[in-house]
Amino acid sequence: MELLFFFLFATVAVLAAVMVVTVRNPVHSVLALILCFFQVACLFVLLRSPFLGIAQLFIYVGAIMIFFLFAVFLLDIKRTIHQERYSRWASFALPAGIIMLVEIVLLLGRGKFGAPVQEQEAVASLLNLGKSTEAIGAVLFTKYLYPFEIISVVLLVAFVGAVVLTVKSKQED
Amino acid sequence: MATSIPMEYYLVLSVILFAIGVVGVISRKNIIIVLMSLELCLNAVNINFVTFSSYLGDMTGRIFAIFTMAVAAAEVAVGLAIAVNLFKVKKSVIVEDANTMKG
Amino acid sequence: MIELPNIQLAAIYPEIAVLLLAFVVLAVDFVVPANKKSTLGYLTIAGLVLLLIYMPFAYISNEATFSGMVLSDSYAILFEWIFILAALFTVIHSIHYLKLERIRTGEYYQFVLYATLGMMVMAKGNDLMAIYVGLELMSISLYIMSAIGKDRIRSTEAAMKYLILGALASGILLFGMSYIYGLTGSTNLYAISSSLQSGNNNFLIYTGILLVAVGFSFKMALVPFHSWAPDVYEGAPTSVTAFMSSGPKAAALAIFLRVFVESFHGFEEQWTLFLWFFSAASMLFGSIVAISQKNIIRMLAYSSITHAGTIMLGLLAFNELGIASAVYYMMVYLFMNMGAFGVVIFIRYKEDRGEDINIFCGLGKTHPVAAFLLTLFLLSLAGIPPTGGFVVKFYVFSSAIQAGYLWLVIIAALSTVISLYYYLRVIVFMYMKEPAEGQSVNTTPLQWSAVAISAVFTIVMGVIPAPFMGWATAAVKGLISSFHSF
Numbered sequence: 166m167e168l169l170f171f172f173l174f175a176t177v178a179v180l181a182a183v184m185v186v187t188v189r190n191p192v193h194s195v196l197a198l199i200l201c202f203f204q205v206a207c208l209f210v211l212l213r214s215p216f217l218g219i220a221q222l223f224i225y226v227g228a229i230m231i232f233f234l235f236a237v238f239l240l241d242i243k244r245t246i247h248q249e250r251y252s253r254w255a256s257f258a259l260p261a262g263i264i265m266l267v268e269i270v271l272l273l274g275r276g277k278f279g280a281p282v283q284e285q286e287a288v289a290s291l292l293n294l295g296k297s298t299e300a301i302g303a304v305l306f307t308k309y310l311y312p313f314e315i316i317s318v319v320l321l322v323a324f325v326g327a328v329v330l331t332v333k334s335k336q337e338d
Numbered sequence: 339m340a341t342s343i344p345m346e347y348y349l350v351l352s353v354i355l356f357a358i359g360v361v362g363v364i365s366r367k368n369i370i371i372v373l374m375s376l377e378l379c380l381n382a383v384n385i386n387f388v389t390f391s392s393y394l395g396d397m398t399g400r401i402f403a404i405f406t407m408a409v410a411a412a413e414v415a416v417g418l419a420i421a422v423n424l425f426k427v428k429k430s431v432i433v434e435d436a437n438t439m440k441g
Numbered sequence: 442m443i444e445l446p447n448i449q450l451a452a453i454y455p456e457i458a459v460l461l462l463a464f465v466v467l468a469v470d471f472v473v474p475a476n477k478k479s480t481l482g483y484l485t486i487a488g489l490v491l492l493l494i495y496m497p498f499a500y501i502s503n504e505a506t507f508s509g510m511v512l513s514d515s516y517a518i519l520f521e522w523i524f525i526l527a528a529l530f531t532v533i534h535s536i537h538y539l540k541l542e543r544i545r546t547g548e549y550y551q552f553v554l555y556a557t558l559g560m561m562v563m564a565k566g567n568d569l570m571a572i573y574v575g576l577e578l579m580s581i582s583l584y585i586m587s588a589i590g591k592d593r594i595r596s597t598e599a600a601m602k603y604l605i606l607g608a609l610a611s612g613i614l615l616f617g618m619s620y621i622y623g624l625t626g627s628t629n630l631y632a633i634s635s636s637l638q639s640g641n642n643n644f645l646i647y648t649g650i651l652l653v654a655v656g657f658s659f660k661m662a663l664v665p666f667h668s669w670a671p672d673v674y675e676g677a678p679t680s681v682t683a684f685m686s687s688g689p690k691a692a693a694l695a696i697f698l699r700v701f702v703e704s705f706h707g708f709e710e711q712w713t714l715f716l717w718f719f720s721a722a723s724m725l726f727g728s729i730v731a732i733s734q735k736n737i738i739r740m741l742a743y744s745s746i747t748h749a750g751t752i753m754l755g756l757l758a759f760n761e762l763g764i765a766s767a768v769y770y771m772m773v774y775l776f777m778n779m780g781a782f783g784v785v786i787f788i789r790y791k792e793d794r795g796e797d798i799n800i801f802c803g804l805g806k807t808h809p810v811a812a813f814l815l816t817l818f819l820l821s822l823a824g825i826p827p828t829g830g831f832v833v834k835f836y837v838f839s840s841a842i843q844a845g846y847l848w849l850v851i852i853a854a855l856s857t858v859i860s861l862y863y864y865l866r867v868i869v870f871m872y873m874k875e876p877a878e879g880q881s882v883n884t885t886p887l888q889w890s891a892v893a894i895s896a897v898f899t900i901v902m903g904v905i906p907a908p909f910m911g912w913a914t915a916a917v918k919g920l921i922s923s924f925h926s927f
Contacts, residue, residue, distance in 0.1 A: 171343050175351045182355050182378055186362030191370050198374050201355075205381055212348070212392040214400055221384075224407045229377065229414050236418045237370055240425045258364035266357040269648060270350055304397045305404070307446050311453075311507040312401075312574045315562055316408045318460065319578045322555045323412030325467075326585035329548045330419040349623075356616060363609050372605055379612035383619055390623035398628050399619075402570055406615060409577045413608050416581055420588050420600050427593045 171211060178204035191237045199230050216298040348389040356382035369424070373417050380410045449506035452513035455492060455499060455521055456561050462488035463554035470547040478547040482536035485550045489529040496522060503919055505567045509629045512567035519768065519916040520564040520695040523775050527688035528557040530779045533891040534786050535680040541789065541883060542591040542678060549589065553684065556582035560692035564699075569618045569628040572696050576614075576660065579689055580607050587677035587685070599676025606659070606669045614656025620649035621704075633704040650705055650712055654719075657700070660693035661749045664722040674742035679794055682738060683782030686745045691771045698756060698764060702920045706759075713757055720757060721849055723750025724856035731863050736796045737785055740863055741778075744822055747860055748774055751853055754837045758844035761921050765914040766836035772909060773821070773829035773902050780895030781818035784811055787884035795880065801867055803876030811882050812871045814896055821899045823864040824857050829902035836910070 181201035185194050202225040209218035305313055355378055362375025384403040391399025450457075465488070466481050473480050496518070505512040531553055539549065555578060562575030584604045590596025622628050624646050625636035637646065659666040674682045705712060727747030734740040752774075755767025788795035788804070788811065795801070804812040821828035834857065841850050902909055 168343055171347060175347070178351070179354055179358070182358040185374055185378060186358055186366060186371070191368055194371050194374055198377065201378065202381065205385060208348070208351075208385060209388055211343070212388050214388050214392060217384075217388055217400055217403055220404060220407060224411055225377070225381070229411055232414060232418060233370065233374060236421060239422060240370065258361045261364070262357040262361035265360065266353060269353045300397060301400055301404070305401055308397075308508040309401045309510075309570070310446070310448075311510040312405060312568075312570045315559075315571070315574045315578060316405055318555065318558065319409060319412050319574065319581060322552070322578065322581050322585070323415045325548055325551065326581065327415045327419040329546060330416070330423055330585065330588055356612075359612070360609070363605065369601065369605070373608075376605070376608045376612060379609070380615070383612060383615040386616065386619035386623065390619065394623070394626050396626055398570070399622060402573075402619075402622070402628065405570065405574060409574070409611075412577070412581055413604070413611075416584050417601075417604050417608070420584070420597060420604060423588065423593075424597045424601050427597055 167211060171208070174204045174207045174211070177201075178208070192234070195230060195233050195237060198233070199226050202226050202230070214297055216301050345389060345393045348385060352382045352385040352389070354382075355379075355385065369421050370418075373414060373421070376417075377410060377414065380406055446508040447506065449500070449502070449504075449511075449513075451500035452502065452506045452511050452565070455496065455525075456558055456565070458488075458492050458495070459554055459558045459561065462492075463551050463558070466551050466554065467548075470551070473547060475545050475547075478545055479536045479540065481547050481550045482532055482539075485532045485554065486529065489525055489532065492525055493522075493529070496525065505629075505631070509631070510568045510571045511565050513565055514916075514919045516699070516768075516916040516919055517561075517565040517695075519772075519912065520691060521561050523691045523771060524557050524560045524564070524688050527684060527691070527775055527779065528553050530783065530891050530895070531680055531684040531688075533887055534683060534779075534783050535678075537883070537885045537888060538678070538680050538786050538794075542794070544589060544591055544678065546589050549586065552582045552586045556586070556684070557688065560688055560695075563692045564695040566696065566699075567630050569622065569630070569633075569700075572700070573611075573615065573618065576692075576696070577611060579692060580611065580660075583607075583681075583685060583689060586681045587673055590676060590678045590681075592676070595676040596678070597676075599673045603669050603673045610656050610659035610666065613652050613659075617649045617652025617654075617656060620645050621653065624649065630700065630704045634706070637704065637707050646708070647711055650708055651715060653700065654712060654715065657693055657697045658719050661690055661697065661753075662746050663719045663749050663753065664726045664746060665719075667723065667726075667746050670746060671739045671742040674745075675736060675739050675796075679738060679782065679786050679796075682742075683779060683786065686741070686782070687775045687778050690745065690749060691775065694752060694767065694771050698767065698917075699920060701756060702759075702764060702917075709759055713759070716753060716757055717846075717849060720750045720753040721852045723747060723753070724853055728856040728859040728863075731860065734863070735798055737798050737801065737867065738796050740798070740867075741781060741785070744860065744864075745778065747856055748778075748822070751834065751837060751856075754841045754846070754849060754853060757846060757849065758837075758840040760840060760844055761914065761917065762836065763840035763844065764917045764920065765910065766833060766840050768913040768917060769902075769906070769910050770833040770837055772913070773833045773899065776895045776898040776902065777818050777821040777828070777830055780892055780899060781815065781822065783888065783892040783895060784815040784818065787811070787882055787888060789881045789883045791879040798867060798870060800877050800880050802870050802874035802880075804870075804880070805872040807876045807880065808882045814892055816868050816871065817896055817899065819864040819867055821903070823861050827900065827903045829899050829906070832903050832906045836906075 178201050181197045184197035188194055206218040206221040359375045359378035363372050366372050384406055387399040387403040499518050500513055501515050503514050559575045559579030563572055566572035566575055584600055587603055588597055588600030625633045662670040723746050727743045731740050731743035752767050752770050755763040790800045821830035824830045824834040838850050
């Protein structure tokens with residue numbers, strides 16, 4: 166049953182991703198990407214991480230993609246639609262992507278994963294659906310306090326930076 | 339974990355999405371779509387992290403995924419601000435129009 | 442019940458200081474009028490000088506704190522010296538330059554500090570997560586800094602290119618990190634190391650290591666991941682370029698050495714294969730393409746690619762001498778590169794910055810001191826004795842020969858010979874040609890003193906290398922011990 170859902174989500178995600186990079190109209194691209202992110206959020210739930218699924222929806226679909234939509238509307242959609250979609254690197258990109266894909270899938274086939282799986286039984290109880298968010302909160306503010314604080318500075322930088330870049334260009338116009 | 343899905347399925351899906359993202363970054367001309375392809379790459383990485391985290395029964399991967407999301411948001415904010423600036427000065431969002439410098 | 446981790450706050454005092462300084466600058470920015478933004482620069486200088494005074498007393502320990510995230514060892518502290526000096530020189534060179542270029546963005550100084558903070562987090566990071574977060578903090582600050590140049594078209598284009606390629610590189614780096622995490626079950630460098638040592642020999646680990654190496658090489662601008670560097674260096678304000686070519690490069694080297702020596706030392710045979718190629722390609726490509734450059738900033742960009750390739754010889758040699766000399770190389774490179782850019786910043790062409798090589802014609806007659814200093818730095822970059830540039834090349838080459846990389850040293854020597862041509866060409870232009878029209882020197886005493894300090898250190902590090910090399914050797918002892926004990 167779960168496998169069925171996995172294949173459903175995975176297929177839609179891949180198709181949506183292909184649409185993102187191939188369609189002509191950037192608005193369609195944005196919508197396809199939202200669809201793809203939805204599927205990934207569903208996959209996170211399948212992976213017993215509902216908190217990440219919700220975060221994925223809030224951050225990506227709720228914030229980032231809306232941002233993209235605004236940018237697309239702000240810039241010239243009309244002109245880009247009628248222009249050549251692909252850059253001169255395109256003929257080189259596809260084979261490169263396929264080679265990379267095949268190589269890593271082959272490697273995955275040869276590899277054996279999960280060296281430290283023995284511990285999983287003990288932790289599994291902690292990670293059941295309801296407790297997942299609690300477990301994330303418990304380590305985020307203790308064990309991972311330091312990167313958490315630095316991430317807050319990263320967001321501050323992005324915030325100040327976006328203001329500086331847009332306000333400055335406004336003043337000069 | 340108690341799922342019946344082999345871990346490799348998730349990893350292969352992640353590789354496919356990552357490869358599509360890289361192809362998009364290299365081959366598309368529109369900067370907005372290039373930025374979207376970058377988001378696709380970061381999302382593929384997140385699938386990897388959450389999968390490993392889930393199958394190893396270790397929290398680190400999930401926390402890493404949360405940080406990746408935050409960084410992605412920051413990168414997009416700055417990227418779109420620069421793209422809007424670029425559009426203002428060049429009236430274009432096409433990568434190849436950004437060719438003032440050569441050599 | 443939530444258990445609080447053991448936190449040794451003293452380990453991150455320098456980081457806290459830099460962040461506080463950035464916040465003070467942010468707050469003062471609101472009350473300073475638009476034409477007095479240089480006040481912020483002086484404030485930043487004062488703060489960084491105070492931090493430099495504190496640095497000799499910085500907390501040093503070989504025990505990681507913050508749940509193994511932060512390792513404030515002497516290696517990290519040495520690199521923090523480099524970052525703080527790079528930031529200090531950058532701010533000194535920026536104040537007057539920004540006025541001349543009519544860039545009134547007071548936030549500029551903050552971003553220098555945020556980028557410095559990111560680099561410090563990287564150098565102290567003992568966990569892939571901390572390293573990644575620091576790397577992104579540095580990169581995002583740099584994307585913004587490179588977008589605020591006077592020439593809006595070139596500057597914005599450069600920033601866009603930098604952001605797209607930089608984000609792609611971070612994506613590749615993260616992809617590699619995710620495999621390493623999945624295969625070893627941890628992101629802590631020590632845990633990764635011991636997991637890899639205990640016969641965890643999955644095929645996918647090679648992919649992980651390769652992807653991580655690609656990500657780091659991008660940040661160091663090694664060929665074939667260099668394509669952003671010349672454009673970004675040219676398009677960004679020159680003061681930002683000076684910063685980008687010394688600080689972040691040192692930070693990338695810091696994590697390159699730490700991750701590869703501490704965690705991946707068991708796979709040396711595999712990763713030397715592709716690092717050999719990156720290093721050789723950087724040395725050859727950088728020096729050959731630099732010959733045809735008419736723009737001195739682009740020339741210095743290609744020269745920095747060549748130097749990055751040469752520094753990698755030290756990591757490839759993978760012995761104590763090699764790693765210590767790579768660190769020492771970075772120390773010397775900071776001074777000679779900052780010095781060269783410092784002089785380039787104050788050469789003006791009419792109302793613009795002087796970037797064309799022809800503008801430097803006859804500088805020896807019109808401005809002998811500036812010409813002399815630039816000559817000194819270029820000779821050091823070329824590796825001519827008695828400057829620091831010669832000594833570090835000597836150390837790096839001898840370590841590589843010790844390790845048996847004869848071909849690589851031959852390539853390095855060849856690239857040094859080629860690079861002589863374009864460094865000497867600028868010197869010939871300065872002394873042998875008639876003065877160029879519209880050329881002027883516009884600078885402040887503060888900038889002169891910064892360039893003079895760079896010059897003094899460039900020579901001192903070449904004449905008496907022993908104490909500096911001793912410091913570098915002591916600093917890398919901690920890294921080395923992690924693989925000798927196995």
